[in-house]
Amino acid sequence: MPALTRTARMTGLFYLGLAITGLLGYLIVRPQLFAAGDPNATLANLVAHESLARAGVAFELGMVVTQTLTAAWFYRLFRTVDSFASIGIAAFGLVNAIVGLVSAAMLSTAVDIAGDPVGDAAANVQVLYLVSGNLWGVGALFFGLWLIPMGWCVLRSGWMPRALGWILVGGGVGYVLSAFLLYLVPEAQTVAEALTYPASIGEFWMVGYLLVRGVRQQAHDQAPPAVPTPTLIAS
DSSP: OOHHHHHHHHHHHHHHHHHHHHIIIIIIIHHHHOOTTOHHHHHHHHHHTHHHHHHHHHHHHHHHHHHHHHHHHHHHHHTTTOHHHHHHHHHHHHHHHHHHHHHHHHHHHHHHHHHSOOSSHHHHHHHHHHHHHHHHHHHHHHHHHTHHHHHHHHHHHOSSOHHHHHHHHHHHHHHHHHHHHHHHOGGGHHHHHHHTHHHHHHHHHHHHHHHHTOSOHHHHHHSOOOOOOOOOOOO
């Protein structure tokens, strides 16, 4: 298997891990624990389902690991296409990882307070979950920003369908706009969510393409030759 295809498929594997850990942690575990507007219920859920709460923290940590690796491998994949854009993918992706790391610390602290109450435990736990949720809300800026250079690299390289590149760019812009709309016009939450749909389509398409196809055959002809490893010549 050509080196470029291996890199593409490893990138897709890490990206799939990011999608799975994000789905399990934020969309499945979190709703079972956090009760909006009812701090006592949130605290009771954490006490009754401590193992699930700790699994939620683990999923967020898993998201941090897979996001970091995905960002690094996207840089490795596209660095010969556009070094500036590939650095942008890596940098914006690492900011996403930092958001997840801080959120995981918040959720871990909530679990600790539920087990060993400090002050008004219900209020403290609720605030920690609210801050965690808002971290993901404002973090939508960088979830969108990292898709824009990703789409640009797809368009510039020609290694993947051009439609995928445009969807990633448009989806990235939509994600950024959704973050502003969500906080400026809270009543427009449905519209803000709709703005993120193209990004989701583009990301799942990208994951599938990387895993199944890797890159188009023409990419192997365009890729620069590997730099030979220097050897020491005995005198």
